[in-house]
Amino acid sequence: MKLISAEVSSFGKLRNFRYEFNCGLNVIRNVNGFGKTTFAAFIRAMLYGFTYKTLKGVNDAAKYAPWNGSGLYGGSIVVSHCGETYRIERFFGKTAKAERTSLFNETTKKNLDVASFLGECGSLGEKFLGLTAESYDRSAYFPQESVELTSNDNFDTRLANLVENGAEDYNSVQKNLKDYQRALRHFSGRGGIICESEDKIYELSRKLREAEESERRKENIKDTLSRLNAESEDLLRDRSELESQLEKLRREQLKVQPTEEEKRIREKISEMEMDLAKTPDLDSDSRECEKISECIKNLKDDVRPIKNPHYPLLCVSAACICLGIIFAVLMCLLAKAYWSIGAGAAFVIAGGVGIYFAVKRRSLTTLPSGERDALVSDYYKIASKYFYCYDMSFDEVKRKLWDEYKVFRDKRSALEELKTKAVPFRTQATAFDDQISEITSKINGISARLTEIATKNGSLSQELEHISIDKASILDGILSAKEEKKKAEFRLYVAAKVSELLAVAKDNLSTSYLPKLCKRCDELLKEISSADYETVIDREFNVLIRENGITKPVADFSRGLREIIFLCFRIALSELLYDKEIPFLIIDDAFVNYDENNFQRAVALIKKLSARTQVVYFTCHSRSGELKM
């Protein structure tokens, strides 16, 4: 396609502006603010229309609407394509609906239906140029910012963005995807919506198990309560029967009430029993005393010698002996008084005699008096349980004890006799008493059990009241959490897949297009540069320049050279995108900030291109180098 002419009726600041294009180079020089960029946008709008809402929310239509806000705006361009000339007329309004487009084939002089002409193409630009609007922006249109490198620019990143045509840096894209995935599920540890859903499901499942356990517990309690109630009813029934029996027995018992005489005898028996109970051991004690008395009677006096030596005499005798010996020895040794030997001997002899008599001494004692005393003492001890006897003689005690025993014995006999009279009554009464007692005992047992049951009943009922089960709500929660998890898992799958495919796409792009770009860039560089530069790009768009056999990163070269290299890449990419010769280039004051050397190189390149490509060069400067018309 070639541009033949353009007529702007009203577009941005342009009014009634007309331009006729050359096949090769077109230099449009005008002052700042004239509308050069607006004219470039006009040409784009004629081919591609407007996006009334871009993905970034910018409305191009509003940007170029006439400042006075009046009605439709637009114009027409005439293009040649495949040997025919077409006139595109296009007017825009505030919305897409207001847009008017007409197409006229100047060669055949026919109005064409735009939709039919377009066929499967989305726009006239695509039809004529074979490029989408985005590709057009990367290839045909060179604004200043597209070829200039600022000091902060990273060449590699710029080139990558250019090739990949990502609005964002590829690494940023992947980072955003990773962040998106991380929000769904953390890459390590637990976290993210999916994990939260899983945790929720886990927690709710636990609650469900608890609820089911509570349900089972509730059923058990109900069963237990049911059993207890049944038991309670049975027990009440039994108790009622027993109470009836008791009532009946009591009525029967009343019929066998004792007479006054029988009552008196019972009372007497009771009294006598109580009396006898005061001296329970009198029988055995009496027998014991009898035995003691017999022993005492049978004791004989028996004299026995005392066999023990007379100890005082023994000691004195021993002392004499010792004294005598010591005296004699001392007197002989110290005073040579040999007459002391005799004195000493006399002491020794006296001591010996004393010892003899001390050992030989005999005495006699009467044994029974000791034993007798002990026996009497025992007797008194026993007797004192029944009366005070320590101021009485033994015989008096004996007599008294015997009297007491006789009384006891008489009372006992009287009691036995009395009991004999009361036996028949007692048997009957006892039988009733026994039965009543037995039944009463059973009734008490039942009552105790009923109390137990009531207590158990109470605590179980209270427990039952407090068991609150809402399984359905828990299941609701589980269902919702599962649905949420499923949705999140799908989103995660999609995000992971996108990340994977983008990596593959980047790789493919690099392997498919980078070598071609490098080769063409090298060719263009050779055309305009005296030095022998060779570019090398890896898949990560790290750019190296080989100059005279030495390879260095592009960052090591001057800004000017880097801008020229970038321009060559831009042009190479345009050619790649067109897949053939670029039909035209619109360069909007792109080199205005280049230094003189770079400017000359750039315009030299453009001049060369204009031999085979229509170039529209906008500038507000007088410096045009080889682009002078």
Place this chain on the structure above:
Amino acid sequence: MKIIHTADIHLDSPISGTSDPKQRRYELLRAVRELSDYADNNGVEAVIVAGDLFDDKAVSESTLNSVSDIINCSKADWFVLKGNHADVSPYVKLCAMAPKIKTFNNDWTFYNAGNVTVCGRELGERDGENWQTLSLDENRYNIIVLHGDIDSDSYGRIDKKALSLSNAKYVALGHRHSFSPLKFGKVKGCYSGTLEARGFDELEQTGFVLIDTEKDDVRFVPRSIRRVVTKEIDVSGIPSDIALERKIMDTAADVDSRNYLNLVFLGEHSGLHIETAAKVLEGRFFALRIDDRSALKLDMKSLLQEVSLRGEFARLVVNSEESDEVKNALLKLGLSAINGEELL
């Protein structure tokens, strides 16, 4: 004799997608009561529940009490098939609480009332044997009650040929949740569908089937406390999220807020935030589902030819073996990511 055929009520089932699932569960119970009232007020002598009266494990005592109360107070006879939700204990309890219920077991069980015979069985055991032994008096109005899938043996075998040769006049089926009339030879049959929708997968009209044995008439009686209303919105040509919101509001304006609203988005758009825009309806309906089937407006032909990361990505997606739904999602997310948009 008039007979009601219903099924798949799923009392006490878990319910999602709504802010008040408890209320919805209560309404399922209310639907049973209304059914019973209808029967009493319209001379219906029998109610057949062809399975899944209860959902699985969460049947509460209160629900059992309510259902037994409804049945005990009903003038009609109630025939209840358990169905494929396996827990039988609620049915055992219900039988104890409402002794007039007539149930079925694994072999054919027959009940006679007037000239009508209602017979049925729980599928899944000895199906082949039972199908061979099915025998009905051709002089009676025979109704066969079953719960299962006529196209699959997953829940037991329904022998369509045996049904067509069975002398039955009507086959009361349960399992599928939407009303669908069927024919087995000359024998009429239906899946009655459910009394109340419990979620967005039950889009069809709910109700029950009324059989008039004297006229040999079978008709579907629609009823619902709430239903699922589906509204489609074509997003093509909608320029902005605000315009989309307006369109959503306009579309939903005539929908009763008591209902479930299923919003289906179709067409192509250039980056509308559909889920965000649809939030304008949040809280206005009993339940709301956003079913986004729209696609990004893309010139796929050009995109696929584009020399760019986008183009290469699009080519990989289109040539992948993923389903259309996944491809659509991949393109939406991928292109949004490439364009640096917020990923939703």
